[in-house]
Amino acid sequence: MTSPTDTTLAPPDAAAESSSPEDAQSPSGPAQPFGLGSSPLRTDALPKALGIYPFAADLWAEGLLWGAVLRSPHPHARIVAIDTAAALAIPGVHAVVTAADLPAGPQSADGSAEEARGPVGDRPVLAAGVVRHHGEPVAAVAADHPDTARLAAASIVVEYEVLDALTDPEQAFHAPPLHPDGNLFRHLPLRSGDPEVVGEVIVEGLYQVGRQDPAPIGAEAGLAVPRPDGGVELHLSSTDPHGDRERTAACLGLEPDRVRLVVTGVPGATADREDLSFQVTLALLALRTGRPVKMTLTREESFQSHATRHPALLRYRHHADAQGKLLKVEAQILLDGGAYADVSAEALAAATAFSVGPYVCPNVFVDAWAVRTNNPPAGRMRGEGALQTCFAYESQLDQLAARIGVEPLEIRRRNVLATGDAMPTGQAVTCPAPVAALLDAVATSPLPALPMDEPDTDWLLPGGPGGAGDPSAVRRGIGYAVGMVHMLGAEGEDEVSTATVRVSGDHATVICAAVDSGQGFATLARQIVQSVLGVAEVYVAPVDSDQSIAGPSARGRHTWVSGGAVERAALMVRHQLLQPIAANFGMSVELLSIADGKITSYDGVLGMPVTEALEGKELWATAQCRPHPTEPLDEAGQGDAFVSIAFCAMRAVVDVDIELGAVRVVDVTVAQDVGRALNPGQIEDRIEAGVAQGVGLALLEDLRTSGGLLVNPSLTGYRLPTALDTPDVRIAALLEERDVVATFGAKAVSAVPAVVAPAAIAAAVRAATGLPVGRLPIQPEDAVVA
Amino acid sequence: MLPTSLDEAVEALAASPAAVPVAGGTDLMEAVNAGRLRPAALIGLGRITELRGWRYEDGGTAVLGAGLTLARMDRPDFAALIPALADAARTAGPPQTRNVGTLGGNIATAAPAGDTLPVLAALEASVTLARPGVTREVPVSHLLTGLDPMRPGELLTWVRVPLLNAPQVFLKATGRSGPSRATASVALVLDPARRAVRCAVGAVAPVPLRPLEAEAWVAGCIDWDARGEEGVPAIDPAAAAAFGEYVASACVPDGYGGDAASGLPAEGPTAEALRLRRTVAVLARRALGRALK
């Protein structure tokens, strides 16, 4: 039973009626928090904390072989020849594969010919003819021991003709093409209003954003098992099981149903997990050898292989009147997409559409480019595109405030966007846009105390405990930022998810291929079914690609699309359950409610346990959710490209040692537009996570390259924020203005804090030092007051 | 191999020269995991209890076991004895590694950013190296500079540190609040008996550097008699600042971070040299200020 084209959603409160959070507190109710609006613990929280939760790296199969990959030591080179003889001669080696072994054809490894476009985009599974970034996979080995596999991979002789590496994205326009598709992934111009307008006040800035890596704590790992029908089963921490299945099958020349993806626990995903090359290579090795093959990447390989955030260069000019009201924004945005296209075009759309931020400006002129270089490929990472511009436009607003002589908060208040206002893309913001209220909430929240009353030896100074900090050189700064990010796929992408709900006995089961990548979808699905069906015991089935499609775990879309599908399926089951009873008693279904496993009528006459109503039957329903469609941005950057937008305001308080340039983020206070808080505990966790990642980008994280070679691909060199680097995060407000078209009226919560935090921290450092702070991460020398 | 006594360990190492000693393993296992090192055999030093403590020797010297953990050195009793070494141990990585990482391992690894090294250099400490039946005493600075390196089959057993009974400070710049390697560090110890200041700068060169001239100069600027008296500055703030600059220019060459391969004579200090000098100068000035407080 599906309703594939149904785009109307149940009223947001339909679910809440049947089980409000108060019910959960009733004495007869279950001890665990229950239903929407409560904050139950994730079911995997304890096993993960105890270290007993199985991840892909823990998988095992009888008779398995180990895979290893040979990667390019050059950022750009022609492959003249590959000699695998020495590797094959090593005892214990079962297979060595190169691009020539891929059945899909176009990637010929004869060394001379450029490869054509592969079956999935511009990125080959294994390099054919040319390598375009440091660490690009060239060949792979399966052997009976992991050391043998690595040794064999190292014994493959590749003759390279090293080519000049294109590492400066500004050179990409004129440099010879690195790929048959050219060096320009996308140029997106945005023209809105009158180009001739000139403001009384003009501020200009050049902003730079470094290369943040998702640096998942669990490195890439997976197990491939050949199937008797010639297909292959892949056990991976995929966040897009159907997409990965399609792509893997296409690269292997198999029918999609011959490839099955089984999703294992996801050890951290703030970006896509397990790139295409990894999974296709793994599958290929299993098909070649007829044996299960397991592969786990080293930390260095992990840094080399997964996509990073787009480094960006942004040039801005803001025109305003004497009061600071924005008249015109001009911007040039350049994203370094690295060697392959990935989602650069999508990131660019967000960067362009949100280039002004949550402000109203009548005239906007933007040119944005995403280009190909020989740097590491960039891809999806929380708030891709939106984050980079947020840093730039918020820095511009700080500059404008300083120029006009008003407080940074005031300049923002004079320009904020509200519901109904138009974005520079011409799209009216129809969802709630409580930007002013968010600003007010952080502005009125009490500031963290100064540590005046404690002895100065107890102060936690920039530089950390036992560090070199000196109280007399420490300045405190307070900075504000607001930002926005879209939810769901944009520019006409088909958004859809499917879910099945089953009730039998005293429990319910949810089957939905939406991967819980850590964002908490499994918990949410449980809460939805609890609320709709009044059943406490809800089991969320593990995900595999034989289930119906739910789409990727990205942009927090599952809250909406998969949450919507689960709700609808649960409502259908509810109807099936109540219909006969209602008919029996001659009343309409609406007069019955379910709570605590019991069906009751409005007048209290009827009280029947759900198990009794089921009469031993199982009830099933499957439903889909498909939000309203969007359209691509046109050649002037105009169009209704986004479904809905989330907003967030932050106030960061930092201490800066102005002699050493060390920065400590003391406190980040957050007000976020959440539509409806479906699980407040989880929302706070997601906000803390976003702030932590924002602190990383603002102060620490930068995957550096030198001539295209990775400089710091290790967790010693790539500095992730620790508990000491991460501030107290306080929630000033979770504004619950329902988004009427969204499932439950809720907005996705994970991306927008990560988008805003770097800008807020930069603003605070600016306030503490009086310096411009034009790049992220902020280097110590950027915060030294000479 | 898990010897339980020092003699046993020394014998074991002599018997199998290809074996590698391992103490906390925090440096060694990282190299093994990264595939840089494939030891034929390991000799675990963790069970040698005599190396995990310290004792006193006549003439005001503390003899520290190579197996002393960084965490143990951070405890108050040790910190009262050799404060700068305790400071260094406290900031040398996260608690998990400090709980097992050892003084001996830190010295043997001799990383440029090894935090105990500038302190040992400033203290003019020495180490005992043992082979079956033979021990020799080598100044830490000679060991680190390669003047008198550790020989194959030798075990580092003891570290001799003079007890100065005076303020000493270790300061480290990292650019972050969480545990991290030093971008620059300064150890500074006062030796009031000799009216001397000794200072070493870490992490800016392969080995800790001693700015001897700056040390001698600043010793002359200090009012040694006023030291410790309430309200009397032991040094003019301008002299303290000048000391910082002096140390920085002595330890960071003009060409720091520059393109040595180009072979061109650098025109004045590189931007990187200027930045690092500023950091070292601030650290040295603050270290002196704290020592004289």
Ligand SMILES: Cc1cc2nc3c(=O)[nH]c(=O)nc-3n(C[C@H](O)[C@H](O)[C@H](O)COP(=O)(O)OP(=O)(O)OC[C@H]3O[C@@H](n4cnc5c(N)ncnc54)[C@H](O)[C@@H]3O)c2cc1C
């Ligand atoms: C996450 C992390 C952060 C770190 N941060 C810092 C930091 O901030 N500052 C810092 O200084 N260090 C840091 N370290 C490095 C390390 O913890 C220290 O160098 C530690 O002191 C090493 O001691 P160990 O006992 O673990 O040495 P091991 O790893 O056991 O040994 C290191 C080397 O010394 C040799 N060796 C050990 N003991 C002896 C002996 N008695 N005689 C002869 N040879 C010996 C071993 O053969 C080996 O070659 C960090 C390490 C990690 C993993």
